[in-house]
Amino acid sequence: MSEIIYRNKYRYINKDMKHKKNRKTTVVSILGTNLDRRGKNAKRWDKWRPNIALCQQEDMIVDTLVLLHEKGFKRLAEQVKQDIETVSPETHVQFHQVDFSDPWDFELVYSQLFDFSQSYQFKPDEEEYLIHITTGTHVAQICLYLLTETHYLPGKLFQTSPGNKESPTVGKYQIIDLDLSRYDQIASRFNQERVTGVDYLKSGIETRNSKFNKMIEQLEKVSLLSKEPMLITGATGAGKTQLVKRIFELKQQRGQISGKFVVVNCATLLGDKAMSTLFGHSKGAFTxxxxxxxxLLKExxxxLLFLDEIAELGLDEQAMLLRxxxxxxxxxxxxxxxxxxxxQLIAGTNNNMNKNVAEGKFREDLLARINLWSYQLPSLxxxxxxxxxxxxxxxxxxxQKAGHLVSFNKGARASYMKFATSPAALWKANFRDLNSSVTRMATLSEGGRISEDIVEDEITRLKEYWCDDLPRANDPCNVAVKLLGEEKASQLDLFDQYLLMGVSQVCKSSKSMADAGRKxxxxxxxxxxxxxxxxxxKQVLGKFDLTFDELC
Ligand SMILES: Nc1ncnc2c1ncn2[C@@H]1O[C@H](COP(=O)(O)OP(=O)(O)O)[C@@H](O)[C@H]1O
Ligand SMILES: [Mg+2]
Structure with missing residues (x-):
């Protein structure tokens, strides 16, 4: 019942292919050492043979088939060529010898296919190339995909598959154009999902401070490579808790941790309860x-156990924790x-732990154990x-929470940024202050637009809030603002602010200008x-447009 199916001689071309009519079609394909080998007798025509079948497609003429084959398979290649001549005499079969002595060896297969891509004279203006990926090992398919995606092979991927009962031998084909938008969408989705660990630790915020970025880069490596304790220090609101949460999530995503994330603020562990909260107790251990x-340690x-404010932990608990x-x-x-x-233990603190050790409030051995990896988060x-x-x-x-967009008017953004980056903005609670400030402005914005009025009110609110607490006679920026006003103070380097603070303190405690000068x-x-x-x-003060009398 062997019936040879000839490709329709009338070469009718389907709509998709019409515009390419003036270009010839060249298929690059690997000889299928299993699928193309179906013996020599007539029965071979009953079987689907990918390299024959791709030349039998009704709506596509293969002008050239570049058949990549190994030296030892020359005979089979010749037979395939002859059979193609029978079903599609227009097809010219070209042989290209490759060395796939180990067809599962990625490097070997890749280099052979890469060499082919470099040596073959592609003429994309005259010919359309289809890269057949149905034959060859998976390794070869991946290599063909990579070379096509990177345009070393200037064509489209091409797949064939066996057909149904009516037409089992010819089967179907499909062209995959990697440059088409559908592929682009997949690629961009893939990129989105493949956020790097560093991006993840930074919540996707494109931070610009190089010192901070370097620190996060190292932290990512350490997080993924080490289970040793870590110490994260930094002022309140610098982002310690957020960072540790992200470290845990990153480890979880990479399958490095299976247990829970347990957060304990040691400042809330008071008295007798601290011990049992952390280490548990037996029935009847106490009234x-x-x-x-x-x-919580067992939990x-x-x-990952995050002991925030570890400096607040009592000495007994410290000893037990070390053990x-x-x-x-x-x-x-x-x-x-x-x-x-x-x-895994991560400890957080905004204290100077060495000082705590020196004062006998913190065990030196415990500190040595937890600060193997120690990171200081910079303030805002x-x-x-x-x-x-x-x-x-x-x-x-x-x-995201509100369900509508919130943005600044242009001028409003500029005013806010000007104030926010000036010395007058103290950002005492760091990113927590920023979070509250944005929340206030966004809540008050009408239709999601933050206006200049809203910004102005917010600046006033922030100034009052930062002014209220603690005497700030030792804050150089505050001293400069008080003596010179905000505008002028904002033009000073920190160096000059310190100079001004020091000089004004001496002047205040001196009887006269000469006395101050002598000191x-x-x-x-x-x-x-x-x-x-x-x-x-006088000259020094002149630099700041100040006189001695103004300081006293
Ligand atoms: N990486 C971050 N991702 C998201 N928000 C952050 C991040 N770092 C800081 N924040 C913001 O700063 C606020 C304070 O951070 P937090 O981690 O609670 O500080 P800390 O623990 O150092 O006091 C958070 O509520 C959040 O708004
Ligand atoms: Mg915190």
Missing amino acids: GAVEARNG ADGG AIEEKNYLPLGADKEIKSDF KERIEDLEPNLDFELKKFA LFGVSRLNKKSTNDSHRL
Whole structure:
């Protein structure tokens, strides 16, 4: 029943192919050492043979078939060529020898196909190329895909498949154009989902501060490679809690952690309860211990324990914690058997831990154990160039919650940025202040537009809020604002702000300008023949447009 199906001689071309009519079609294909080999007798025509079938398609003429084959398969290649001549005499079969001695060796197959792409004389103006990916190993398919995607092979991917019962041998084909938008969409979705660990730790905020960025890059590596404890320090609102949460999520995404994320603020663990909350207790361990209870350390088994404000932990708890992280077991309160818990510890603090150690408030051995990896998060003012991307991030976050877009009017944005990046903006609670500020403005915005009025009110509110608390006589920026006004103060370098603060403090505590001059120039005046300290002080103050009297 072997019936040879000839390709329709009338060459009718379907609509999709019409515009390419003037270009010839060249298919690049690997000889199918299994699928194309169906013996020599007539029965071979009953079977689907991809390289024959692709020349039998009714609506497509293959002008040239470049058949890549190995040396040892020359005979089979010749047979395929002959059979193609039978069904599609217009097709010219060209052989190209390759060395696929190990067809699963990625490097070998890739280099062979790459060499082919370099040596073949492609003429894209005259010919359309289809890269057949149905034959060859998966390794070869991946290599053909890569070479096509990168345009080393200037064509489209081309697949064939066996047909149904009516036409089993000819089958179907499909062209995959990697340049078409459908593929673009897949590629961009893929890119979106393939956010890097670093981006993830930064919540996708495109931070500009190079020191911060470098730190996060290292932190990502350490997070993914190490299970050792970490210490994250930084002022309130610098982003410690957010960062640790992200570290946990990143580890979880990469399958590095299976347990829970347990957060404990050590400042809330008061008195006797601290021990049992952390380490658990047995039934009847103390009055009121009606039930045995697993502590938070046990809850974090296999997961991550974040001990925020670790400096607040009592000395007894510190000793117990050290044992728990070193030996991975500890004794719950009132229990006679130790229990096991294997967790990663991250500690957070805004204290100077060395000082705490020096004052005997914190165990030196515990600090040495937890600060193997230690990261200091800079304050918002220390990375003021990151304010803008964080501002946009906060706006987006608000918009997501509110369900509508929120943005600044152009002028409003400029005024807000000018104030926000000036020395007058103290950002005492760092990103937490920024978050509250954006929340206020966005809530008050009408139709999602933050106007100049809203910004002005917000600036006033922030100034009052930052002014209210704690005397700030030792804040150079505050001193400069008080003496010179905001506009002028904002033009000063921090160096000059400190200079001004120091000089004004000496002036205030001096009887006269000469007295202040003597104190300020006490060393250099001894080395000079004629001294005029008052004059020198006057010159310094002149730099700031100030007089001695104005300071006292
Ligand atoms: N990486 C971040 N992703 C999202 N929000 C952040 C990030 N860092 C800081 N923030 C913002 O700053 C606020 C304070 O951060 P948080 O982690 O609570 O600070 P800390 O723990 O250092 O006091 C958060 O509520 C959030 O609005
Ligand atoms: Mg916190």
